[in-house]
Amino acid sequence: MNWENLLSLKRHGDTLKRLRKEQDETRLGFEVDYDRIIFSTAFRSLQDKTQVIPLSKTDFVHTRLTHSLEVSVVGRSLGRIAGQKVLERHPYLKESYGYRFNDFGAIVAAASLAHDIGNPPFGHSGEQAIGEYFKNGNGRRYKEKLTAKEFQDLIDFEGNANGFKLLTESREGVLGGLRLSYATLGAFMKYPKESLPKKPTPHISDKKFGFFQSEKVAFQDIAMELGLVQTRIGEHIAYCRHPLTFLVEAADDICYTIIDFEDGINLGLIPEDYALEFLIKLVKDNIDTKKYNSLQLKEDRLSYLRALAINTLIRDAVRIFVENEEAILQGDFETSLLDKSTYGAQIDDIISISVEKIYRSVEVLEKEIAGYRIIADILDFYCSALIHHKEGKASNYDRLMVQMLPQKFRNYELNTYDILLSICCYVASLSDSAAILLHKKILGLEL
Numbered sequence: 001m002n003w004e005n006l007l008s009l010k011r012h013g014d015t016l017k018r019l020r021k022e023q024d025e026t027r028l029g030f031e032v033d034y035d036r037i038i039f040s041t042a043f044r045s046l047q048d049k050t051q052v053i054p055l056s057k058t059d060f061v062h063t064r065l066t067h068s069l070e071v072s073v074v075g076r077s078l079g080r081i082a083g084q085k086v087l088e089r090h091p092y093l094k095e096s097y098g099y100r101f102n103d104f105g106a107i108v109a110a111a112s113l114a115h116d117i118g119n120p121p122f123g124h125s126g127e128q129a130i131g132e133y134f135k136n137g138n139g140r141r142y143k144e145k146l147t148a149k150e151f152q153d154l155i156d157f158e159g160n161a162n163g164f165k166l167l168t169e170s171r172e173g174v175l176g177g178l179r180l181s182y183a184t185l186g187a188f189m190k191y192p193k194e195s196l197p198k199k200p201t202p203h204i205s206d207k208k209f210g211f212f213q214s215e216k217v218a219f220q221d222i223a224m225e226l227g228l229v230q231t232r233i234g235e236h237i238a239y240c241r242h243p244l245t246f247l248v249e250a251a252d253d254i255c256y257t258i259i260d261f262e263d264g265i266n267l268g269l270i271p272e273d274y275a276l277e278f279l280i281k282l283v284k285d286n287i288d289t290k291k292y293n294s295l296q297l298k299e300d301r302l303s304y305l306r307a308l309a310i311n312t313l314i315r316d317a318v319r320i321f322v323e324n325e326e327a328i329l330q331g332d333f334e335t336s337l338l339d340k341s342t343y344g345a346q347i348d349d350i351i352s353i354s355v356e357k358i359y360r361s362v363e364v365l366e367k368e369i370a371g372y373r374i375i376a377d378i379l380d381f382y383c384s385a386l387i388h389h390k391e392g393k394a395s396n397y398d399r400l401m402v403q404m405l406p407q408k409f410r411n412y413e414l415n416t417y418d419i420l421l422s423i424c425c426y427v428a429s430l431s432d433s434a435a436i437l438l439h440k441k442i443l444g445l446e447l
Contacts, residue, residue: 001329003086003093005227006242007103007183012168012176012218021098030106033184034072037114040178042166043068046116048431050123050367052260052358061263064116067255072113075251077314078321079108082247085322104244110180111187111248118163120428121435122371129375130157130424138380142387142420150417152195153212154424160190161212162428168218171408186226186242190249192219193238200232203334204249205241212421229331240331243321250317250337257338258309261350262302264358272298278353279305282346283312316341374439375427381442382423386412390419401442 009018009029023029037043046065062070083104086093093099120126133139135155143151153161167185168177191210200206211219220237223230229240261279264270279302280287286308295301317337324340327333341347358364385401388394389412394402402410409426412419430438440446 001227004097008225010182010225011179029181030103033110033180036178042117045431048433049121050432052263068113068116071251071255072109074254075112075248076105076109078247078251080105081318082321107183107187108244108247110184112251114188115252118166119159121430121432125368125371127157127159129372131155133376133379137376145416149196149213156195157424158208160210162425164211165215182222182225185222187244187248190245197236204336243328246337253338254310254313257347257350258306261354262306269357269361278350279309282343283308286312374435377439378427383420386419
């Protein structure tokens with residue numbers, strides 16, 4: 001892979017090359033990507049989607065929206081610092097093409113901003129709930145009407161693939177979705193493969209899948225434009241990651257490691273003294289002990305350690321990226337950046353505590369269980385109604401249910417796969433509160 005292709009400014013529908021040297025420096029194409037994402041309806045819904053604690057009533061717990069904004073800020077720093085190093089190694093990118101280190105930061109920031117845009121309500125359990133409906137619930141009855149890959153798309157419903165669909169899907173009058181640059185779309189794609197084969201290698205890019213069958217052509221077009229290395233051809237296709245994807249992933253890893261932990265402290269799920277001890281272990285080489293000891297309030301101590309921890313991990317992630325740039329460009333780097341971190345032991349300790357004290361807390365488990373039921377019921381009502389319409393068996397109740405759907409999800413003339421996937425994407429678009437309210441209305445509990 002080479003950087004001049006990887007930094008493509010092309011957008012869906014372009015017939016001519018967009019050259020970096022011809023860009024308006026006051027509003028770069030990569031910065032336009034950021035703006036389009038932040039003003040999108042899908043991004044706005046993240047303000048009421050779970051990050052860690054579902055339906056939390058406290059002010060300081062992160063939602064998907066605040067998490068995404070924070071990841072974009074960390075991603076921008078990662079991109080700028082790494083971009084500066086890349087340009088030092090490859091001065092032709094600046095001299096011949098006009099690229100600047102801020103371009104790298106803008107691409108990573110935009111892709112980071114969008115990294116959770118396709119996630120369903122109720123956190124990662126929302127993805128699992130959609131999959132369970134088709135794997136073990138009433139959705140199993142559709143299996144015989146689908147290809148193996150189409151069914152796998154549903155039983156392993158993936159927020160990353162749904163995000164790619166949201167960013168790229170054309171509809172009448174709106175070609176190419178948000179029409180983002182291919183560089184940003186490339187950086188967004190953490191898992192550049194189909195849903196099958198499932199986890200064929202231990203390579204990080206094979207961990208999940210990154211596009212549904214409905215977006216396969218769009219995905220291939222972007223991968224070819226960027227010059228991504230193809231790792232599988234024929235019946236199953238897969239590509240190596242865009243190098244900047246590793247920085248997007250690192251930004252997410254840094255934020256959820258440190259900030260989910262912070263939420264646990266603020267909620268009282270993790271004792272302050274116990275938690276601060278683990279953060280101090282992470283930043284012990286950089287901490288200003290005098291300054292830290294002068295801080296009297298818990299939130300000030302926590303804020304100081306959080307900032308120091310994030311900065312420490314940013315610098316370490318960039319170091320790993322730069323040291324492994326050649327392997328990354330060749331597609332031979334097989335892990336996340338933080339898996340190679342100097343601070344791996346400290347990161348593992350913090351994550352272990354978060355899993356025990358936060359992710360498996362009674363409050364989280366109870367609301368995830370409720371989320372499973374809510375999602376399964378909504379899927380069942382709408383999938384049944386639309387498939388009955390398609391088969392000419394619609395009851396009056398089915399017709400009423402379809403009328404409740406937003407216009408763009410009502411098309412029952414599609415094939416079975418596209419109908420089912422469309423309903424999954426509708427459910428994934430709901431915020432936590434909207435899903436609960438819709439469920440109550442369907443069950444007649446809210447009039």
